[in-house]
Ligand SMILES: [Zn+2]
């Protein structure tokens with residue numbers, strides 16, 4: 001079922017199908033041959049990079065402006081890693097829509113509209129919404145924040161960044177193969193890291209999607225301290241999800257304090273933000289009490 005008046009997005013759908021076909025091939029490859037240690041190390045680096053890129057840079061810094069990054073290199077590195085999977089401009093604009101219209105027809109990925117939860121609602125909020133061209137309201141597409149030079153930079157190079165997420169690990173692992181085994185090892189070390197990059201990308205995609213689906217369906221609602229009333233929208237706190245999603249899984253707390261740089265009590269991104277704050281690279285870091 002289509003979500004309001006939306007065109008089918010052939011480009012994104014084809015890419016998602018290809019990615020999942022690649023995932024199955026990569027699992028079969030891994031089952032038959034296993035993966036080299038260098039591929040695992042690179043996958044770990046890219047998982048942490050992409051995780052923090054989306055949570056710290058895309059979500060907290062660019063979308064909610066919960067802190068300011070004064071170092072251009074750090075800012076761009078974080079945005080680059082976020083860009084391995086998702087385009088900054090649409091990510092930020094879609095997320096503004098999600099917060100402004102949570103669980104209404106204008107929410108790009110609500111499990112409850114147009115479906116009323118259940119498997120269909122879960123599927124729509126998890127991945128199916130990406131099959132349709134969601135156009136955020138003009139007020140956000142033309143928002144001055146989206147003219148941020150680093151957002152424009154990511155938007156221009158997005159496809160290159162996505163491709164680099166697969167080929168950069170392959171190139172590094174291939175070069176490592178040449179150095180440790182010999183020139184004939186380049187291909188096998190490269191293909192090994194490439195396949196593990198596909199697996200890593202699909203896992204990261206589903207972790208991100210889980211915030212939109214499970215983050216609004218499984219867990220408990222948030223409320224202000226000393227307040228009997230829970231948040232009125234469907235957002236939930238889910239500690240296991242928070243742990244694997246770099247803190248985003250305490251989604252109920254996030255809807256309660258969207259401007260806070262810290263999300264809930266279990267937030268693996270928070271020590272990193274504090275670290276950069278100590279270095280004076282992140283400034284004006286907003287705590288929950290400062291966001292009202
Ligand atoms: Zn939400």
Ligand SMILES: [Zn+2]
Pocket residue numbers: 059063064095099254258
């Ligand atoms: Zn948010």
